[in-house]
Amino acid sequence: MKGGRIMAQSTNGFPKLSVKERDRRYAAIRERLREKGVDCAIVRGSNLFYLSNGVKGELFGILPADDKPLAVIVNRRHLIDISPRVLLDSQDWVTDLKPGFDASAVVEKLKELQLDKGTIGLAGGIDYRFYNRLQSTLSGAKLADVSDIFTDVRTIKSEEENAMIDRANRIFDAAIKRIHETARPGMTGKQAVQEGIRAMWEAGGDLESTLSFNFGPVPAQNPILADLCMTRKIEKGDIGTLTAHAHYCGYAGHSDQEISFGAPKPVHQEMFKAVIAIREAVLKQVRDGATQRDLIDAYQKACKESGFKSSPHSQIHQYGIDVPEFPGLAYRIADTKPE
The missing domain is CATH 3.90.230.10 (Creatinase/methionine aminopeptidase superfamily)
Known part of the structure; x- marks a missing residue:
């Protein structure tokens, strides 16, 4: 805790995400799920990582909209010859692990959680075969896309x-x-x-x-x-x-x-000086309320003033777990100069 704010825990001087950070994420996602009338979210890929902090061999996750813990389906090969307790004891974010390989393990877990007749949200790399298996097996359930919830929450x-x-x-x-x-x-x-x-x-x-x-x-x-x-x-x-x-x-x-x-050649020396000046011009525009268009305009203007051309490769995008990441729908506004 520093200045009343929760800081990342430190291991050997390196930061480590805390359980309080996990709980913050769960609360934000669950609030949005309940607002949308969704009983749980099935996730995989980086959305699963966002909830689990990366469990070795993880395939799918089920986050109930109530206070039940995140359930993670782990590739069954990762649990051959070892107890799930080894994986549980190696980290502090996930307390419910189940071996599996495909949608059948998810369906089994949904039935165990009595969510098989509810509204089930999907987010993150769910392929057609998985979707079809859920639809054919859980005839009493309603499936909904909740990927926008994760994109919004992960933006900030x-x-x-x-x-x-x-x-x-x-x-x-x-x-x-x-x-x-x-x-x-x-x-x-x-x-x-x-x-x-x-x-x-x-x-x-x-x-x-x-x-x-x-x-x-x-x-x-x-x-x-x-x-x-x-x-x-x-x-x-x-x-x-x-x-x-x-x-x-x-x-x-x-x-x-x-x-x-x-x-370096004289032109490269001049280009490097220009990069520093352009960087400073863009950073001056980085503040609350600034849009990506504001930053692109500042970049292009500074390039023109430097005498060098701008590049479409300068995307000015976010990144975090994924590269690149882009703002969720809740944070997007229409581009005033669509290209």
Whole structure:
């Protein structure tokens, strides 16, 4: 607790989401479910992660609109030869685990919770076969889309979530430092990326942490070029663009860094100065009530004043568990300048 506010717990100096953060999320989702007349939500993917904080092998989750705990269906292979108690004791967010593989385990759990004749919400990567199984098996239930509820609630990040995202970005800093120290002309892009990944792991990043690396005489940021650069050798005079896909406890770090292999050309030096000025111009517009259009307009205006072109690749999007994330419907307004 700091200044009357709940802060992320710390493990070895690193932030960790608290049970109070879990309860905050559950309360917000449940309030919206009840307003919509929905008895529970079936979730998977990042919406499940949002509720469970990431249980190894999780497939589906069922969050009742009342105060019953979140039930998580775990891939049955993850519980072979071990008791579910091992998984329960390894974390503090989920207290109800059940092995399963497909919709049948979810149907069984819904019947156990006496929700099989209620209104069941669906959110997050539910495929047609799963949907059809629910519809054919639970003839007395009504199915409803509640993905908008999760998008809305996840749009506004708590201080604890922001601490996780900030840590993920700091982990990318470790990759930048390592690549700056080790990457040299003659190395392949793959070798440089491997150095960066190792640095992120050493800094506490998740095993999924990676980065893309574009390099060549002309700066670029493109996934196809990054793939081609994996087998290309760095040459003196190249400009490299590192793009973070760092992860910390399931939260993403996502930013870019330029690296010059040798003295940068005058045009690149001027471009870098322009980037700093443009960044400051955009940050001045970041405040309560500002829209994405406000930020895009500030970006394009600052680019024009700098003498350099703007890029449609500058999306100015949110991120958190997913990259990218976009505001929920409750926070969207019509674009005054649709492109």
